[in-house]
Structures are given as structure tokens and as C-alpha cells.
Amino acid sequence: MSAEPRPKIAVVVFPGSNDDRDAALALEDLGAEPTLVWHAEPELADVRAVVLPGGFSYGDYLRCGAIARFAPVMGAVASFAAEGGLVLGICNGFQILCEAGLLPGALRPNASLSFVCRDVDLVVERADTPFTSRCEPGQGLTIPVKHGEGCYFADGPLLAHLEANGQIAMRYEDNPNGSIGGIAAVTNEARNVLGLMPHPEHAVDPLLGSSDGAFVLGSLVDAARERVPTPA
Numbered sequence: 307m308s309a310e311p312r313p314k315i316a317v318v319v320f321p322g323s324n325d326d327r328d329a330a331l332a333l334e335d336l337g338a339e340p341t342l343v344w345h346a347e348p349e350l351a352d353v354r355a356v357v358l359p360g361g362f363s364y365g366d367y368l369r370c371g372a373i374a375r376f377a378p379v380m381g382a383v384a385s386f387a388a389e390g391g392l393v394l395g396i397c398n399g400f401q402i403l404c405e406a407g408l409l410p411g412a413l414r415p416n417a418s419l420s421f422v423c424r425d426v427d428l429v430v431e432r433a434d435t436p437f438t439s440r441c442e443p444g445q446g447l448t449i450p451v452k453h454g455e456g457c458y459f460a461d462g463p464l465l466a467h468l469e470a471n472g473q474i475a476m477r478y479e480d481n482p483n484g485s486i487g488g489i490a491a492v493t494n495e496a497r498n499v500l501g502l503m504p505h506p507e508h509a510v511d512p513l514l515g516s517s518d519g520a521f522v523l524g525s526l527v528d529a530a531r532e533r534v535p536t537p538a
Contacts, residue, residue, distance in 0.1 A: 312339040313354040313530035318383070318399075320345045320374050323361035325507060329396065329523075332507040333357070336520060338527045345377040354530035355392035356383055358399025360452075360505055370413060370455045371401035380406055392436050392533075393499045394526055397453055400501030409494055409501045410468065411460040416453070417484025423452040425515060426504060427479040428490050435475055435493055436529035437500040440521045447518040449504035451482055456503045458485040458492065468492060475500060 315338045319326045330340035341351060345363075350356065363374035374380070380402070387393045387408055395403040403409040416422055425448050430441040441447070460468060465486060468474055476491035483503070491502040506519030 310337060311531055311534045312337055313527065313534050314339045314341055314352065315355045315357060315527070315530055316341055316343045316350055316353040317357045317359055318343050318345060318379055319359075320361065320363035320377065322363045322365050323359050323398070325360035325396065325505065329357050329359045329507040332510045332519065332523055333527065335510060336524045336527045338530065343379060345374070345379050348378045348382060350379070350382045350386055354533045355394070355526055356386060357526075358383070358393070358395040358402050359507070360397035360399060363398055363402065366398075366455075369405065370398060371403075371405040374398075374402045375406040384408060387494075387499050390496070390498055392526060392529055394437060395499075395501045396505055396507065397456070397503055400503055401455065403499060403501050408499050409492060410464055410473070411458055411492065413455050414457040414459050415455045416457050416482075421452070421454040422456065422482045423450070424482070425450045426482050426490075428476045428504065429479055430476055432472060432475045432493070435497045435500065437493075437502075437522055437525050438475055439525040439528060441525070445521075446479070447476070447521060448516045449506055449509045449519050449522075451504045453483070453503060456483040456485070458489045458503070460486055460489075471495060473497075476502070
């Protein structure tokens with residue numbers, strides 16, 4: 307067994323989350339100690355990173371993530387991110403982060419107006435973030451998507467800013483949802499918050515068809531591990 311510390315990573319659970327356990331299992335397999343945090347908790351435990359998983363928080367009855375952004379736990383997540391904490395939003399988690407203002411832009415219904423569920427090919431734009439450090443620039447990844455509102459949108463000025471500031475972390479090779487610029491993943495300016503539409507937690511075992519998701523979640527575990535205090 308590895309002697310490396312297992313960083314505690316919170317996986318937030320909203321009513322309607324359905325990939326929380328998948329994310330926790332993937333993180334555990336990659337060397338983390340995941341802890342499930344209920345949406346009504348006003349505080350986070352002593353964790354080194356936070357994952358907002360995929361699903362249909364509060365049933366997506368308004369806009370995806372629009373209700374979840376008001377959950378008590380999101381105040382703690384916002385404070386954690388403001389202090390430099392690592393936050394990863396996957397699919398619905400990406401939508402929540404945009405609704406909460408922790409990431410720029412917005413997610414719209416897919417251009418096809420159809421639910422998309424299949425493996426997609428991605429290209430890594432930035433390998434110098436805490437979420438892509440195991441990657442190389444230009445590396446191709448195959449990770450599944452499953453969403454109905456995954457079309458990332460930014461207006462002209464914002465898109466130009468994201469491009470110039472290097473905040474686009476990944477793009478689709480074959481755009482499955484009409485996202486502007488083929489954007490699949492974007493960071494905040496400080497690069498400690500990432501929103502990703504594909505599901506890396508469903509691509510950590512070759513038996514699932516791809517283990518490329520481990521490049522993303524493994525990078526997060528590495529970065530979280532670096533933040534574990536060294537015993538005196």
C-alpha cells in the first residue's frame with residue numbers, strides 16, 4: 307500500500323445528485339480519502355479539495371444549478387475557493403459553479419435539444435492547472451458525457467478574455483453540444499476552480515472503455531496531497 311498521504315476530498319451531495327458515489331469511489335481508487343458532504347451543511351470539514359458531482363440537483367426544475375447555488379454548503383464552497391481551495395465541478399457541478407459566479411459563462415441546452423450520452427474525444431489546452439498536471443498540452447483524452455444542458459456559452463468579450471487569459475482547459479475534438487469554441491472545461495482566473503462537462507469518474511478503469519479520467523482526477527488528488535500538512 308502506498309505510504310503517501312490520502313488527502314481528504316469533499317464530494318458534495320445535493321438532492322438529485324447521481325454521480326456522487328461514483329466520484330467518491332474514483333477518488334478513493336486514486337489515493338484520496340473522499341468524504342460525502344450533504345448540501346444542507348453550512349461548513350466543510352477539514353478537506354483539501356471539493357468536488358461538485360454530476361446529477362440533477364433539485365431536479366433541474368428551473369435552470370440546471372440555479373437552485374443548488376443557494377444551498378447552505380455553497381457559501382462554504384465559495385469561501386473555500388476564495389481562499390485558494392481546489393474546487394472541481396463535473397457536469398451539474400459545472401452548471402452550479404457558473405450559477406454561483408465561481409466560474410465565468412453559462413451552460414445552455416444542447417444545440418441539438420437532445421440529451422447526449424457517449425464517449426467524446428477531448429484535447430488538453432492547459433496542462434499547468436491542478437486538474438491537468440498529469441496531462442501534456444495537446445494530449446487527447448476520451449471521456450464520456452451525459453447531459454442535456456452542456457452547451458457552454460460566453461459572449462464575445464468574455465470569450466476573448468478566456469482565450470487571452472488561458473482559462474480554457476480542454477476542448478472537444480467533435481463538439482457534441484454546440485459549446486462556443488468547443489469548450490469542454492474552463493477555470494477561474496486563479497485556476498483553482500475548474501468546471502468540466504465530461505465525466506472523468508466514469509473513465510478511471512479500462513473495463514469502462516477508457517481510463518483517461520484518471521488524468522484529471524489523479525491530478526486533483528496530487529494537488530490536494532501537496533496541501534496536506536507535514537507532521538511535525
